[in-house]
Amino acid sequence: MKINKDIDSVDVINIKDFTEQYLKPQKPLLIKGLANHYPSGKKWTVDYLKDVCGNVEVELFDNNNKKTSLTAFTTPDLKMKFNDYVGLISKDEPSNLRMFLFNMFKRKPELRKDFPCPYMFKGILGKMGYMFFGSKNTKVRIHQDIDMSNVLLTQFHGRKRVILISPAYSDLLYRLPFNTYSLVDLDEPDYNKYPGLAYVEANEYILEPGDALFMPSGYWHYITYLDGGFAVSYRKIAQSFKMKLLGAFSLSVYLPLDKMLSFLFGKKWLAKKEQIAEKRAHNAMIKKMMESGYLNVKEKRVEKSFYSSQLRPGHQ
Ligand SMILES: O=C(O)CCC(=O)C(=O)O
Numbered sequence: 001m002k003i004n005k006d007i008d009s010v011d012v013i014n015i016k017d018f019t020e021q022y023l024k025p026q027k028p029l030l031i032k033g034l035a036n037h038y039p040s041g042k043k044w045t046v047d048y049l050k051d052v053c054g055n056v057e058v059e060l061f062d063n064n065n066k067k068t069s070l071t072a073f074t075t076p077d078l079k080m081k082f083n084d085y086v087g088l089i090s091k092d093e094p095s096n097l098r099m100f101l102f103n104m105f106k107r108k109p110e111l112r113k114d115f116p117c118p119y120m121f122k123g124i125l126g127k128m129g130y131m132f133f134g135s136k137n138t139k140v141r142i143h144q145d146i147d148m149s150n151v152l153l154t155q156f157h158g159r160k161r162v163i164l165i166s167p168a169y170s171d172l173l174y175r176l177p178f179n180t181y182s183l184v185d186l187d188e189p190d191y192n193k194y195p196g197l198a199y200v201e202a203n204e205y206i207l208e209p210g211d212a213l214f215m216p217s218g219y220w221h222y223i224t225y226l227d228g229g230f231a232v233s234y235r236k237i238a239q240s241f242k243m244k245l246l247g248a249f250s251l252s253v254y255l256p257l258d259k260m261l262s263f264l265f266g267k268k269w270l271a272k273k274e275q276i277a278e279k280r281a282h283n284a285m286i287k288k289m290m291e292s293g294y295l296n297v298k299e300k301r302v303e304k305s306f307y308s309s310q311l312r313p314g315h316q
Pocket of ligand 1: 132133134140145151153221223231233
């Protein structure tokens, strides 16, 4: 896998340039210090949020819950008062509990005044701001957002490493069918099990407090909390008809179907999905090899050992 650290980054950008150069071509962008242009930039310390939201009951996801590897995270593992949760993750020991996609603005609408939807993301989803919290070393598994919307993730406290990968690599990432996540481990890519990863190109971003990352629709993201911290995301409906349709379909058909089949068949259904993902990755690799001249049409049928042992462009 090739990781590109030379990424597009700006301090300020006007709406026209953002739309023409990033939103329309669906190109990721790091906007340094965006939060500092809003009252939240200075105001939103962890203590301030504890004062405002302390009694709110928040929904938490447990990274150690093995059951969630079978399908998408949609049901929280537990609920807790915000103050208790922050107390827990502020301790020195790591915590596996994450606050994920929590609509804090619904519970505390006054917070929205401090950080309204940034100008470049205004639209019908602009009222929905979601909060994410985690402790140091927390990992957010690699996934695409199920509704396929564009995302603007703004960091307020702590640093975060984000690996972004274009949806063009979905097959080579072994995307599970009926789903928007993959079982590959990007920290320790297993090229024998997942040889397609050798063809994947990713961008790496380090978000500092105040920074915002534009993640175009369908972009895969894998996140590591370098420090304990929190962020807020705003969303904007996908640009293309194809992504809009995929988002609507994923939410209304694929997700319920996958949940039902996971409930009925558990690991057997997961194994079937993995088998389909492997087949798709195999076909995508053949295509890549043919495009680069490694293979001609007659050699189209190759053994897995061939590509796993010989072809690792940009392999780290
Ligand atoms: O920052 C996080 O914890 C996760 C963010 C994320 O996955 C998202 O915005 O879709």
